[in-house]
Amino acid sequence: MDSGVEVNTFVIPKLVVIGVGLIGGSLALALKRAGAVGRVVGVGRSAASLARAVELGVIDESAPLEEALRDASIVVLCAPVAQTFNILHALEPHLQPGTIxxxxxxxxxxxxxxAKTALGDKVVQFVPAHPIAGREVSGVDAALPDLYDGKRVVLCPLQENLPPDVSTVQxxxxxxxxxxxxxxxxQHDAMFAAVSHLPHLLAFALVAQVVNAEDSEAKLAFAGSGFRDTTRIAASSPEMWRDICIGNRTALLREITTYQAVLAHLKTQVxxxxxxxxxxxxxxxSDARHAWGARQASVQCPPDADET
Amino acid sequence: MDSGVEVNTFVIPKLVVIGVGLIGGSLALALKRAGAVGRVVGVGRSAASLARAVELGVIDESAPLEEALRDASIVVLCAPVAQTFNILHALEPHLQPGTIxxxxxxxxxxxxxxAKTALGDKVVQFVPAHPIAGREVSGVDAALPDLYDGKRVVLCPLQENLPPDVSTVQxxxxxxxxxxxxxxxxQHDAMFAAVSHLPHLLAFALVAQVVNAEDSEAKLAFAGSGFRDTTRIAASSPEMWRDICIGNRTALLREITTYQAVLAHLKTQVxxxxxxxxxxxxxxxSDARHAWGARQASVQCPPDADET
Incomplete structure (x- = not known):
């Protein structure tokens, strides 16, 4: 600005999004909305999907990984978690100092x-994060500039990270x-194992049990709103939940074991x-759920959110 | 009507509702809406609640059981299931032939x-039914004339029942x-154990597990829409679900045992x-849940329904 006063002091000159779908696409749109990004470069395996992202104005251009990394300010990995090692391993030789x-x-x-295995010493540049937002639809066409408005993002900085880098991601x-x-x-993994990963596993199991019953057709015909709500998240992505179950295996197993004990206790009482x-x-x-519901009523919680 | 042509050929001269709350009150209002009932008499333990029902126009009057039963056309039991024996036992001596x-x-x-124990030979007059409708609020103030519109009612006639009596209830x-x-x-009990009773038990168990965790406050703060939906029905009435769990014990235990096997299988894979x-x-x-959701989309299913 000519006045010499910068209104938006935070601008990312070059943002690289690896995996331009709902999550990465929405981040790009939100930053564009805020005027907080110079150029957005997309990297991905599907040329058609990248072309669509350019067409929608989500990214400015697509590029091969090595080219995209040149002078990148921030690189955001939005590919499935199971691909993290392979992507970081491919990225490491081209990662310049100063890129987060x-x-x-x-x-x-x-x-x-x-990240530690793939990046070695360069892991100092890697700041782990988890945006708690989503939709039941995926892909770049589902990306929204307001997906993250009021939503939580958990940052889990490494002991190696430099505080200014953590601040930049925040x-x-x-x-x-x-x-x-x-x-x-x-703490992040233990918490989400309990309030997200276990509930997903329980919902998948409940649907499987009803579907595998001999009289599944009759059961599904009479299933009502209780079944509907308890199993909504069983419609989630099989690949994504496969990766989460394996990725957070230790914490999830702990929660499953606890749940088995709670269920066994209830069974005995019955x-x-x-x-x-x-x-x-x-x-x-019931009291706890009522109290939680009342607290949540004041918090934004759209019915189609499929947070993980 | 003077024309000699009756438009509504179905009229219940005297309907007795035992337990005038959401379920019984809504039935009375629906029948009044349809012009299908003469007099509605309420029976219950709380004088204040009965007075409120009269005030709201849900019932025309309240009466003690013996008086209410005199010349009753249909008696509908809407009290908690665990009270069934005691109510039918008290009712039996005053039950006239011709009352359903x-x-x-x-x-x-x-x-x-x-019913068989309490009514003896008079069980011929008892037609078991289960309306699949409800709300998360209870009591006569929650009664609605349209609560049952498009909802399912399951009739489980006894071998003793007379076909005309079953037709009248239908x-x-x-x-x-x-x-x-x-x-x-x-079949009714096996079906609802799977699609309603087990899901409620699982939801209660999940909330208990999170609430009893040492870090429950942090977990509840980060719980999102997945937790919200899978646990909505854990806000349901503790007394009612105690009665259902014990009332449908055999079928519920079978479903719990199957669920334990499914969960153990998933745990092994993790x-x-x-x-x-x-x-x-x-x-x-996920595929089954998507298909079920698509089928349900065309069926009425209000978000606040808390069917059992």
């Missing part, structure tokens, strides 16, 4: 192991509309027709 | 055992807006990081 790499994976412990997400939280990767114990158990859960 | 008794309980096998529900299905009680098996499992469930 970050990701958007739903699990963090496994991503960090992959600032990027804030400018895109999100609210950032910093926590250790182990077997013994222990009405008092069942009512007490249900009341504690 | 029916219920609205979420379980049928246990209700039938209670007609009553149809006039109230519902669609009736006839099936054996054992333990072995068996990506192919997990993806295949998730894909089958």
């Amino acid at each position: 790499v970050t990701d958007a994976g739903s699990t963090k412990g496994d991503v960090i192991v992959a 600032r990027m997400w804030e400018v895109a509309g999100a609210v950032c939280h910093v926590m250790p990767a182990v 077997e013994q027709s222990n009405g008092d114990a069942l009512e007490k158990f249900f009341r504690r859960a | 008794v029916t219920d609205a309980g979420s379980t049928k096998g246990d209700v039938i055992v209670a 007609r009553m529900w149809e006039v109230a807006g519902a669609v009736c299905h006839v099936m054996p009680a054992v 333990e072995q990081s068996n990506g192919d098996a997990l993806e295949k499992f998730f894909r089958r469930a």
Whole structure:
């Protein structure tokens, strides 16, 4: 600006998005909306999808990895988590000093192991992150500039990271509309195993049980809104959830084991027709769910969000 | 009508509702809406609640059980299922020939055992039924004349029932807006154990697990729409679900046992990081859930329904 006063002091001169789908595409659109990005370069395996992203104005151009990395300010990995090692391994020889790499994976412990192995000393440039947002539709056509508005992003900085790099990644997400939280990767993974990964596994299992029953047609015909809501997330991407289950294996197994114990306890109370114990158990859960629901009512939580 | 042509050929001269809350109150309002009921008499333990029902125009009057039963056309039991035996036991001495008794309980096998024990030979007059409708709020103030519009009602006639009595109960529900299905009680109980009772138990268990965790506050703060939907029904009535779990004990235990096997299978695949098996499992469930959701989209299914 000619006045010498910069209104938006945060601008990413060159943003590289690896995997331009819902998550990466929405980030690019949000940063463009904020006037916080110079050039957005997309990298991906599908030429058609990249061409579509250019057509939609989500990215300015696509380029091969090596070319895209040249003078890149920030590189955001938005490909499936299971591809993290291969992508970082391919990226490492071309990664220049001063470029920050970050990701958007739903699990963090496994991503960090992959990053340390693939990047070696250059892992200092890698700031792990997880935006808690999504939709039930995927692909670049589903990308929205306001996907992250008011949503949470968890940052799990490494002990190797430089504080200014962590701040830059945090600032990027804030400018895109999100609210950032910093926590250790182990806490992130334990938390999401409990409130997201286990619920998904339980929903997949419940649908499988009904579908595999001999009288599945009759059961599905009479299934109502309780079944509908408890199983909504069982419509999620099989590949993505395969990767999350394996990526967050340790924490998820801990939660499954706990759940098995809780379910076994309930089963015993049903077997013994222990009405008092069942009512007490249900009341504690019901009260807690009511209180949580009331708290959430004031928080943005769109019905189509499929956060991981 | 003076013309000699009756438009509405179905009229219940005297309807008795035992337990005037959401379910019984909505039935009364629906039948009044249709002009299909003469007098509605309410029976219940709370004088205040009965007075409120009169005030709201849901019932015309309240009366003690014995008085209410005099010349009653249809008696509908809408009290909690666990009270079925006691209510029918109290009702039996005053039950006149020609009066039909029916219920609205979420379980049928246990209700039938209670009815046969309490009514003896008079069980011929008892037609078991289960309207699949509800709301997350209860009590007579929550009653709605359109609660049953397009909803299913399952009738589980006894071998003792007279076909005209079954037809009358069916007609009553149809006039109230519902669609009736006839099936054996054992099939009803097995079906709802799978698509309603098990999902409720799983939701209660999931909330309990998160709430009982040491870091429950942090977990609840980061829980999103997946947790919200999978646990919505955990806000349901503790007393009602205690009764359902015990009332449908046998079928529910069978479903819990199957679910434990499914979950153990999934756990093994996670333990072995068996990506192919997990993806295949998730894909089958995801495809089935997508297909079910598409079929349901054309069926009325209000988001606040809390069917049992």
